[in-house]
Amino acid sequence: MEAIILGAVQGIAEFLPISSTAHIIIAQLLLGYSIPGLSFEIFLHLGSIIAVILFFWRDITHIVSAFFRYLAKREKEDRSEFYFGLYLIVATMITGLLGVMLEDVVGNALKTPIMIAIALALTGIFLIAIERFHQVGNKSESEMSWFDAIIIGFVQTLAVIPGISRSGSTLIAGLYTGLNRDTAVRFSFLLSIPVILGSSVLAITDISAGSFRTIGTGPLIAAFITSFVTSLIGIIWLIDFLKKGRLIYFALYCFLLAAIVLAFLDEATVL
Template sequence: MTLFEAIVFGIIQGVTEFLPVSSSAHIVITQLVFGYTFPGLAFEIYLHLASVLAVILYFWKDVWDVIQGFFNFVIKRSPKDRVQFYFGLYILIATALTGILGKLLQDALGANLKTPAMIAGSLFLTGLALIFIERFHKVGNKDESSMTFIDAIIVGLGQTLAVIPGISRSGSTLVVGLLVGLNRETAVRYSFLLAIPVILGSTVLAFEDFSAAAFAYIGPLNLVVSFVITFVFSILGIIWLIDFLKKSKLIYFAIYCFLLAIFVLTMIDGNVIMEV
């Protein structure tokens, strides 16, 4: 890997991780453009860790409030911590469902996950979901205090689909959160906080891919540069998305997903994707 490629991968991961456009699809497509194949999942997970660090630092107060409220309620049964306890529980429920069902789905689909048809179809489905939630669904008024276990289960099921490149994790959790009646602010916050245990959990599951040989293949300088670039652009992506959602529409992301799906079907060699 060249330094230029490390920078590009860092930018792509950082920018797309939290936008509803599927970072995994963008990483696969970028590999194909460069004709580069990662050895295992180590480098992809490594870049995801930079993104999750950005979330933790940006939402540190929210993270601390949930953790503190969760354990205070468990230990002291303080009524004022009840909402944060249940919100933390809803994060754990959605994460557990994603971990279990996502692994089963991944094993069932196997190599088909990265075919042009699968990626393009998933991007198209993401676009349709964004249009539906924007144009045909009335935003609800549920917040953390009125969420339910059923809401958490449904969001977890939606997040499970994000193991498929082209199905956006942030997009699926945001869309499904709005679908079950969360207000936009709560759906966005829930989506971002869900990224933390999901990415950390995937790191543990992919631990066997981490090795000195795998990282030597990338190069020490490239590892440092790509991590820093991913972190910086993840922070910028978070700030930009939150501001964008206050003033604009999800339909613009839908249009982008459609265009990218067309690009994948018309410009990417299916045999190459199968080898990635």
């Protein structure tokens, strides 16, 4: 049951601008359960990453094929997708390099309820700011620039802080640079693939027979399946919601969750 709950929390929160890391930590605190090692988290993330790959497989295939066609033939119709792929690579490299350095600094120091509440509140503030005080841009993927990719990569690095949403930070950064909503959302989702996959690969050595004995094969499989299904639902729902909905609703949720964390979770608790 704990595995299913954590899998559902991961899947639903991963691609919404509400910080899946914060939700996983809060869920553990409420359940009184601390995930041993990284094996369980890897299975949660793999469920999410397979869901986004499955949903965007046509986009991925198109970008990859256009990327290599442009390298070989320099055909004009493949140019925008070629650079879009390069921008994804640049943003991923920036996030990866800075993320590794910040992870050592952050560690468990920022996983206290007060810090999670502050980070959630900041996420909410920036979601409101980008929607209410920043004019929506109209740049498509063919009009993206190196500057856009660099800004998004830098801002995404902040997601190592529990409570700062990865999807929220990339979406906010994309809209700030002037991308239209469709391009910002597409870039954010596609950028999640190498970032989440890369972090999982770096931690893959943590998977061992001992981890399977400690957690159990059944809970690991249950967490993976639940994460996959709920991630797929979350992706479909968010894309549909952003076509007609407003980011302020996610901001209000972040504020509410921050207040609940401060009111009901023990400040001294650190995972």
